Amino acid sequence: MDGLTFIVEIAKAVAWPAAAVLLGSLFRKHLADLSKALTKGKFGSLEFEFARRVADVAASVPDLPSSSVSPTTIGHAAVNPRGAILEAWLAVEEQAITLALSRNLMQPTARRYPLGAIQGIAKSGLLSSNHVLALSELQQLRNRATHDPDFSPDPDAVVSYVQLANDLTNELRKLTPPGSDV
Numbered sequence: 001m002d003g004l005t006f007i008v009e010i011a012k013a014v015a016w017p018a019a020a021v022l023l024g025s026l027f028r029k030h031l032a033d034l035s036k037a038l039t040k041g042k043f044g045s046l047e048f049e050f051a052r053r054v055a056d057v058a059a060s061v062p063d064l065p066s067s068s069v070s071p072t073t074i075g076h077a078a079v080n081p082r083g084a085i086l087e088a089w090l091a092v093e094e095q096a097i098t099l100a101l102s103r104n105l106m107q108p109t110a111r112r113y114p115l116g117a118i119q120g121i122a123k124s125g126l127l128s129s130n131h132v133l134a135l136s137e138l139q140q141l142r143n144r145a146t147h148d149p150d151f152s153p154d155p156d157a158v159v160s161y162v163q164l165a166n167d168l169t170n171e172l173r174k175l176t177p178p179g180s181d182v
Contacts, residue, residue, distance in 0.1 A: 050141065051157035057137045058164055061130050067170060069163045077158035082145050084158050088165035089142040092135065095172040096121060102177050126175050131168065138165055 001009075077084040093114035100106040105120030106113065118139075122132040141161060145151050 050144065050151075050153040051160075053137065053141060054157050054160045054164065057134050057141075058160060060137075061134045061164075061167075063128075064131065064134070064164075064167050064171060067163065067166050069159055069166070073162055074155075074159055077162060078155040081153055081155065081158040082151065084162050085142055085145040085165075088162040088169075089138065091169045092138065092165050092172070093117070095169045095176070096135075099126070099172050099176045103175075121172075127171070131171060134164065135168060138168065 073084065076087075096114055096117040097106075097111065100117035100120045101108060101111070103120075103124065103126070105124050106116045110116050118132075118135055121127055122135075127135075138161065145153075
């Protein structure tokens with residue numbers, strides 16, 4: 001291989017990476033805007049779809065009183081996102097069952113049937129349709145966290161999920177008659 005052939009081969013090897021870097025730098029602002037519109041994808045440990053769906057659920061219930069999340073919960077979300085999501089969802093289920101049983105919206109023998117409790121609450125009209133949809137979305141996200149082996153969301157999205165679940169739990173608690181420890 002002579003010197004001129006060597007230079008041509010180097011140029012061919014570097015051409016595409018150099019073009020990609022040049023285009024990336026020219027269209028940096030447009031690429032940043034495009035990345036905000038992504039609804040599904042992965043980059044490292046970030047999961048865009050989970051974060052986007054949590055944000056959509058939060059936007060769908062603007063009337064839901066928001067509570068704060070403890071620093072312990074934030075730490076738990078970063079270390080064990082699945083565990084934080086599951087704990088938050090179990091609290092929602094438990095409160096839904098308590099509410100449904102206290103209002104006779106489900107049979108007492110169905111004590112461990114959270115879906116039936118949520119369906120009974122939805123049919124009763126105690127919750128707005130937006131809150132019922134939020135419950136359904138959070139349940140689907142919990143299912144994803146439980147069953148997807150590649151689940152690795154952004155910790156901020158997990159904290160948002162936990163906060164929404166806590167807020168819905170509090171909303172269910174408000175609807176539960178006092179002294180209803182079923």
